[in-house]
Amino acid sequence: MQLVQQLQTAFAGLTASEFRGQTRIVAPVESLFDILKTLKEKHGFDLLVDITCVDYLDYPDAKDRFGLVYLLANTETAERIAIRCFVNDPEPTVPSVVALWAGANWPEREAWDMFGIRFDGHPDPRRILLPEQFTAHPLRKDYPLQGLGERHNFPVITRAEG
Amino acid sequence: MDLAHDERQPYQWTLNFGPQHPATHTTLRLVLKLDGERVVDAMPDIGYLHSGFEKLGEHLDYNQYVTVADRMNYVSPMANNVAWHMAVEKLLGIETPPRCQSLRVIVAELSRISDHLLCLGAMGLDTGAFTHFIYAFNPRERIYDIFEALCGARFTNSYTRVGGLMYDASPKAIEMIRDFLKRLPKALRDMERLLNRNRIFVERTKGVGVLSKAEAIDRGCSGPVARASGVARDLRKDEPYLNYRDFDFDVCCAEGGDCYARYLVRLAEIRESMKIVRQAIENLPPGPVNVMGTVPFASRVSLPDKKAVETTIEGLITHFELVMSNRGFETPREEVYFATEAPNGELGFYIVGDGSQRAYRARCRGPSFFHFALFPHLIRGHTIGDVVAVLGSLNVIAAELDR
Numbered sequence: 001m002q003l004v005q006q007l008q009t010a011f012a013g014l015t016a017s018e019f020r021g022q023t024r025i026v027a028p029v030e031s032l033f034d035i036l037k038t039l040k041e042k043h044g045f046d047l048l049v050d051i052t053c054v055d056y057l058d059y060p061d062a063k064d065r066f067g068l069v070y071l072l073a074n075t076e077t078a079e080r081i082a083i084r085c086f087v088n089d090p091e092p093t094v095p096s097v098v099a100l101w102a103g104a105n106w107p108e109r110e111a112w113d114m115f116g117i118r119f120d121g122h123p124d125p126r127r128i129l130l131p132e133q134f135t136a137h138p139l140r141k142d143y144p145l146q147g148l149g150e151r152h153n154f155p156v157i158t159r160a161e162g
Numbered sequence: 163m164d165l166a167h168d169e170r171q172p173y174q175w176t177l178n179f180g181p182q183h184p185a186t187h188t189t190l191r192l193v194l195k196l197d198g199e200r201v202v203d204a205m206p207d208i209g210y211l212h213s214g215f216e217k218l219g220e221h222l223d224y225n226q227y228v229t230v231a232d233r234m235n236y237v238s239p240m241a242n243n244v245a246w247h248m249a250v251e252k253l254l255g256i257e258t259p260p261r262c263q264s265l266r267v268i269v270a271e272l273s274r275i276s277d278h279l280l281c282l283g284a285m286g287l288d289t290g291a292f293t294h295f296i297y298a299f300n301p302r303e304r305i306y307d308i309f310e311a312l313c314g315a316r317f318t319n320s321y322t323r324v325g326g327l328m329y330d331a332s333p334k335a336i337e338m339i340r341d342f343l344k345r346l347p348k349a350l351r352d353m354e355r356l357l358n359r360n361r362i363f364v365e366r367t368k369g370v371g372v373l374s375k376a377e378a379i380d381r382g383c384s385g386p387v388a389r390a391s392g393v394a395r396d397l398r399k400d401e402p403y404l405n406y407r408d409f410d411f412d413v414c415c416a417e418g419g420d421c422y423a424r425y426l427v428r429l430a431e432i433r434e435s436m437k438i439v440r441q442a443i444e445n446l447p448p449g450p451v452n453v454m455g456t457v458p459f460a461s462r463v464s465l466p467d468k469k470a471v472e473t474t475i476e477g478l479i480t481h482f483e484l485v486m487s488n489r490g491f492e493t494p495r496e497e498v499y500f501a502t503e504a505p506n507g508e509l510g511f512y513i514v515g516d517g518s519q520r521a522y523r524a525r526c527r528g529p530s531f532f533h534f535a536l537f538p539h540l541i542r543g544h545t546i547g548d549v550v551a552v553l554g555s556l557n558v559i560a561a562e563l564d565r
Contacts (some may be wrong), residue, residue, distance in 0.1 A: 019496050020252055046379050047395075049501070050527040054514050059522060060495065069512060071499055071527075075379055075393060078400035082499060103382030106535040114216075129209035129564055138217060145214075145221055 003043060003081070011035055024082045032085045033095040036070060040100055045072040045081060048097070051107035053115040057141035066092050066115060087117065096122040114139035174198065179549065181210045187284060188560035190534070192549070199545045204538040211564040219524025223490060224250045224324050225465075227524060232318035234526060235562045237280050238273035239319050240309065241504045247322040248403060249500035249511035250521075253493060254324070256463060260447040262326050263405045268339065268442045269312065269321060270404075270502070271435040275346070276305040277505035277557070278386075278428040278435075285425060285554035286357055289366045294356050301349045304342050311335040324491075325464035326452020339443050343436055350432060358426075367421035371540035371552035374419055381539070382532040385507025387556060390427040391419035397503040408445075409438045421555035462491050490519025499527075506530060506557055528562035 001023060004016040011034070015026045027035050039045040049071040056062035064086035073080045087094055096119035097104045108119045109128040116137035119125060127134065134150055136143055179192040189210040195202040215234065219227050224247075231246040232239040244266050251258065258266075283298025306316045312335045313321040313328055321328050357363050373383070378391040388395060396413040398406040414430035416423035452464040465484055470477030483489045493515035501510030507529030516522040533556045540552050 019494075020255060020498055022498060024497070048382050049508065050382075050499075050510065050512070050525070052512055052525045052527070054497070054523045054525075059514075059516055069497075069499075071510075071512070075395050078395070080401075080499075101382065102377075102380050103532055103535065106531060110531075129212040131209070138214065145217060 006043075007035065007038070010038065022080065022082065024084055026084045026086070029085050029087055029094055032083070033097065033100075035083060036072070036097055037100055039072055039081065039083070044074045044076055045079070047073040047075050048101040048103050048107075049073050049080070051097075051104060051111060053111045053117055053139075055115060055139065055141045065089055066117060068094055068111070068117065070097070091118060092116065093118040093120055095120045098123055113137070116140065177546070187553075187558075190553070190558060190560050190563075192537075194546065194549065196546060199547075201541050201544055201546060201549065204541050204549075206534055206537055208534065208560075209564055211560045213561075213565065215565040216524055216526060219521050219526075221520065223487075223519045224493075224521065227521070228320045228322060229318065231526075232320055233561055234528060234565060235277070235504065235506065235509070235530075235559045236317065237559055238277035238505045239317070240269040240273035240321060241277070241502070242509065243319060243322040244270045244404075245500075245502040245504060245509045246511055247324055248502055249498065249513050250324050252500040253496065253498045253513050253515050254463065254491075255494075256325050256453055258326055258453060259450050260405065261330070261449045262451045264442045264446050265327055265331055265451060266322065267404050267406065267409070268331075268439050269309070269319075271439045271442075272305050272308060272339070274435045274505040275432050275439075276302050278432050281505075281554070281557040282353065282425060282428055285367075285421075285551070286363065288550040288554045289363055291357055291360065291363055294353060297349060297352050297356065301342070301346050304338075304345070308335060308338045308342060311338055323452065323464055326450075330451045331446075336443060336446070339439065343440055343443075346432075346436060350429070354429065358429075364422060366547070366551050367425060367555070368418075370421045370544060370548050371555060372418070372420045373536070373540060377536075377539070378419070381536045383507070383536065384532070385503065385505070385529050386414075386424055386427045386431060387507060387529075387533055389414060390416045390423040392417050397501055397508060401501075403500075403502060406438075409441045411435075411438050421551050424555040492517060493519065501527070504529065506559070506562075507533070526562075526565055528559075528565065530556075530558045530560075530563040534558045534563055 008014050011031045013028045017024050052069050054067045056065060056067055065088045068085045070083040096108055108122055111117045113127040113129055114137055136148060175196050177194040177196055179194055181189040181191040191207040193205040215230050218230055228243050228246055231242040234242050279298045279302050283295040286294030309319050310316045312331055313319050373391045375392040378388045378393050392415060394413055394415050399413055411434045414427050414434060416427050466477040466480050471481045495515060495517050497514045499510055499512045501508045510527040512525035513521050514523040541549055
């Protein structure tokens with residue numbers, strides 16, 4: 001594919017693969033922001049469809065812990081591309097892309113909330129679905145389905161206090 | 163963060179809107195900074211309906227999870243069923259038989275009609291047109307009857323299965339759909355005549371919550387919200403899935419980007435969906451509704467029908483192999499993203515398969531999540547009465563938002 005070759009000549013260390021007609025590119029975290037920026041500005045991938053994360057803790061033959069997935073689409077040509085980027089403990093961090101797409105704000109907050117991925121330069125790095133008192137990141141594979149009893153420790157606000 | 167106790171506030175007061183409020187429809191919470199009646203800023207606070215759907219997706223198998231997909235956008239559960247199983251079939255590389263594809267198109271379009279009817283009705287209700295809501299709700303009831311005839315459930319349908327459908331459509335259900343298509347245009351005309359030129363409604367929605375085309379793309383909007391801002395993107399046309407390629411329909415767009423444009427786009431889409439359902443129902447291909455039917459027991463994916471289970475040994479074994487918790491079918495160790503054009507916009511699932519019959523990761527990309535994120539942007543500078551008009555036009559479904 002022409003696009004993949006162009007990207008591979010512009011950036012080092014990219015591996016591309018295809019499955020059922022979907023192109024995926026694995027990018028190193030150092031050049032992630034620049035690749036996304038190039039895709040947006042030079043190749044017309046103007047729509048950020050989603051940012052999500054996968055925890056590969058129990059995945060067979062996985063080398064890295066977390067895999068971030070950036071799904072992009074081109075609203076003119078209806079092309080799609082997925083950019084993946086692997087990060088590891090103890091401080092999984094990637095650059096925030098809110099500067100490129102305003103719509104990245106909430107998905108990045110969700111990835112922080114659910115997986116504990118830090119987004120460098122995010123304007124509002126709070127939890128989104130869970131309350132601030134919550135300490136765990138529940139979509140990690142080492143977090144049990146039943147929870148760890150956090151709900152029992154939530155503060156109870158009485159009517160008088162509220 | 164803590165707006166209620168911020169001493170330096172330049173505005174006059176803070177209003178807590180929700181989580182339980184009739185105009186939020188579901189559990190949404192907004193903290194509004196007000197200057198008199200003018201909204202200075204709004205802070206959405208979501209998560210009240212967070213139920214760990216994505217975590218559940220890692221513990222339920224591909225057929226079981228469809229019941230959870232139902233509960234994401236409970237206004238149009240059939241569309242979610244189709245989206246989930248289309249994504250699973252993409253991972254497995256299955257092509258469903260033509261009759262299944264047509265039936266999936268029919269139920270997806272009926273649920274689009276039902277979703278839009280509720281959204282339009284509620285939009286009228288929130289802006290003071292109660293009668294309009296009743297007019298919109300009446301045809302919805304008929305759609306529920308059709309779904310009941312199709313699969314036995316009215317609300318949470320779980321109609322699809324991996325590689326097909328739960329049941330074939332009975333002649334009675336097909337007759338009900340035909341009857342519904344005859345009656346719906348009258349209801350739509352009534353709705354249009356009540357509201358389209360109603361001065362109160364038009365004044366409350368025109369020029370309110372304007373979203374430009376560039377902003378719609380920048381903020382990840384899709385579906386009617388994006389199309390009302392002039393983004394001509396419809397996955398049914400752009401990346402045709404099922405057999406949408408065979409049907410003649412138009413993509414409805416508007417230029418205004420305001421609440422009124424979103425209202426008109428949804429209204430026009432109901433008519434287009436009717437066109438699709440009419441074409442699909444009159445040209446319904448014969449044959450089986452799941453891949454099991456095309457090549458008996460060849461693909462160990464879809465459940466055999468009950469008759470085969472009770473009368474043949476192959477059927478019994480296949481059924482047993484599929485429903486045992488340590489058996490099931492094999493999936494590739496791969497990742498796919500598949501999106502469908504749900505009533506509210508792009509509903510996609512990112513599925514990671516690890517070889518077992520359960521998804522390793524089942525991410526749901528719901529349109530509501532992106533649409534509610536742009537709410538503060540739309541409401542700034544408007545009055546408090548516009549909050550419900552903008553909320554209604556975005557059609558945010560909390561269960562899909564919080565998952």
